Amino acid sequence: MTHSVSPTAVPTADRVLQVLAVLAQQGKALSAAELMEHTGLARSTLYRQLARLKRWGFVLESDGYYAPGPLGLQLALGFDLASHLVRQARPAMVELAQQSQESVGLVVAVNDRAICLDMVESQQSLRCSFEKGRSVPLRAGASAKCLLAHLPEAARAAVLDAQWGPGTPARQAAQDELDAIRRAGFAMSAAEVDPGVWGCSVPLFGATRQAVGALTLMAPILRAQGQEQVLIRMAVVAAARISRQLAIH
Template identity: 90%
Template sequence: MATACFDTAAMSKSASSAAVPTADRVLQVLAVLARQGKTLSAAELMEHTGLARSTLYRQLARLKRWGFVLESDGHYAPGPLSLQLALGFDLASHLVRLARPGMLELAQQSQESVGLIVAVNDQAICLDMVESQQSLRCSFEKGRSVPLRAGASAKCVLAHLPEAARAAVLDSLWGPGTPARQAAQDELDAIRQAGFAVSAGAVDPGVWGCSVPLFGASRQAVGAITLMAPILRSQGHEEALIRMTVVAAARISRQLVLH
């Protein structure tokens, strides 16, 4: 997922470290494990969640008992029941099923990689990927997430969130009424007006990307598709790649509206 950064100097604490209701703490631990993409020690989990050690161990015990978490040598990772959830998502996801043909067509036409991105809380998450067949290609792993503050994909889905949700994310990242928040808001407004976001080399060095929103039957944005290419290969072809992505997104949106 190609990305470019807003000014994060004024960024406040992320939602993962904020206080959460007691009933949600077990989900907070599971969400942190899902996002990291690696095993974590108890100390690392405490740092990411802000939970006390005794509270953390109680949540881990519940998750282990149900098969959502595995422990090995004092490190924790998503368990087999998490894999079953992922399999069920692949089989049942309406958005993935309807977007996949358009993503395959765009990847074939552009000879580049294409990702399907959605916003969940304060993260942009890759639901599906179609890899380029070229030896030099840009990959963003299915299931990977990045904060909603940086990059073409993150900016695109953030720009098209409902107004209240968008404002809440901006407030949490840059603080209400700050110059940085206003600059971010102005950039998101420009993205909404243009209908796409582009970026180059911000999070993944050497990667250019274009992200275009997808709209469902209610005309609410339900996600975005992002075309990813090496900067060296995209140079001089940006307008053509943007056009391809915009057309592909429109076709997918029509399928979402019809179904």
């Protein structure tokens, strides 16, 4: 189910960014009608924003459908090359994927969503993947819960209030679960986001001991059964290696 966003909720100057963000998050070409539904913008307003984005190369139009353009791809490439976190995490991610024979993702929290920055795929024919660039709400699944658990207190409270409502039993239950994740040092889930997928996510810490992201190991549930503790230990060790690298660079 999609939810439109009231245009009054987004400042006028930010509407062009709102359109670009929707295109990035959906991961597919969208029609004007779909963009109107996702953004809540009037057709005339939407077309003005799309014209600006097309002029600058951030959006391409083909047969009435809109998708991220070449300048967006250049931004993504530049981000990959410049990202300190991706560079430091990549060697340990590759090693963990080889050791576990499963897929490994690097995820970060942006506003109220978990976004995949990098991915090392399992070489097995049956494998799980969280596509690079994909985002999900900070609500369900190991990655989202691990990131949410390690957000600064005020940011975490704001997300929980928005999801569950202040002072509700559901919010308290979510808070208790996040507290348990912080104590354990990892989050684990099974089929919470994608059917048949088991995942374990471990926080990554920078030089200031603030969490900067999470390392997620994911596998088909049938293959992970009975191996959960072994896989968790592998992920914890790999995350500790990355955190050490981040602390000294």
